[in-house]
Amino acid sequence: MLKNIKEWIAVFMILGVIMLIGNWIGYDVLPWTALPGIAILIGISLVGLIIHHLLPFQLPSIAYIGIIGLIVTIPGMPGSAQIATYTAEVNLLAIATPILAYAGVSIGRSWFDFVQLGWKTIVVGMVVLFGTFLGSAVIAEIILRFQGII
Template identity: 60%
Template sequence: MLKNIQEWTLLLVIFGFTALLGNWAGYDIVPLVAIPGMIVLIAICLVGFILNKAIPIEFPSVAYIAIIGVLVSMPWMPGSDLIVAWTSEVQLLALATPILAYAGIAIGRSWTDFMQLGWKTLVVASLVLIGTFVGSALIAEVILRMQGII
C-alpha cells in the first residue's frame, strides 16, 4: 500500500506541476498563487485513492474524490472558505489538459492493441468521434445564433 501511495503522490505532483504551468500560460494565474489550491486538490485525490484501497467495497475512487471535494467545500465545514478560495485559482481546463495529454499518450502506446480489435472497432470509434464533433458544432451554432454572436 505504501508503494501505491508513493506512486500516486509522484504522479499527482507531476500532474499538478503540469496543470500549474497550463494555468499560468492559459489564464495568467501565477503558479505561486495557485499552489495552495493545487496542494488541496492533490490531497483530496490522494485521500480518495487511499479510501478506495482501504474500504473493501466496490466503489470507484473518483466517487470518493468527488464526495471528499464536496464535503470539504461545504460552508459549514471549518476552513472551507480557504479551500474554496485556494482552489478557485486553479482553472478546470488547466486540469483537463494534462489528463487529455496522458490519455493521448496511453492510446498511442497501445495502438497495436487497439488495431487488434478489428476494423469494426475503428469504424465505430471514427463514427463516435465524428458524431461528437458534429454534435458539438451544431450545438455551438444554435447557441451562438440565439445569442446573436453570429
C-alpha cells in the same frame, strides 16, 4: 498498497508541476499563488484514491474524489472558505490539459491492443468521434442562433 500510493504521488507531482506551469503561462497566475490550490486538489484526489482502494464497494474513484471535494467545501465546514479561495486560483483548463495528455499517453501505450481488436473497432471509434463532434456543433449552432449571437 504503499507502492500504489508512491506511484500516485509521483504522477500527481508531475501533473501538479505541469498545472502550475500551465496556470502561469495561460492565465498569468503566479506558481506560488496557485500552489496551495493545486496541493489541495492533489490531496483530495490522493485521499479519494486511497479510500477507493480500501473500501470493498465497487464505486469509481472519481465518485470518492467528488464526494470528498463536496464535503470539504460545504459552507460551515472548517476551512471550506479558505479551500474555495485557494482552489479558485487554479483554472480548469490548466488542470484538464495535463490530465488529458496523460490519458492520451496511456491510450497510446495500449494502441497495439486497440489495433488488435480489428479494423471495425477503429471505424466505430471514428464514427463515434465524428458523431460527437457533429452533434456538439449542431447543438452549439442552435443555441447560438437562439440567443441571437450568430
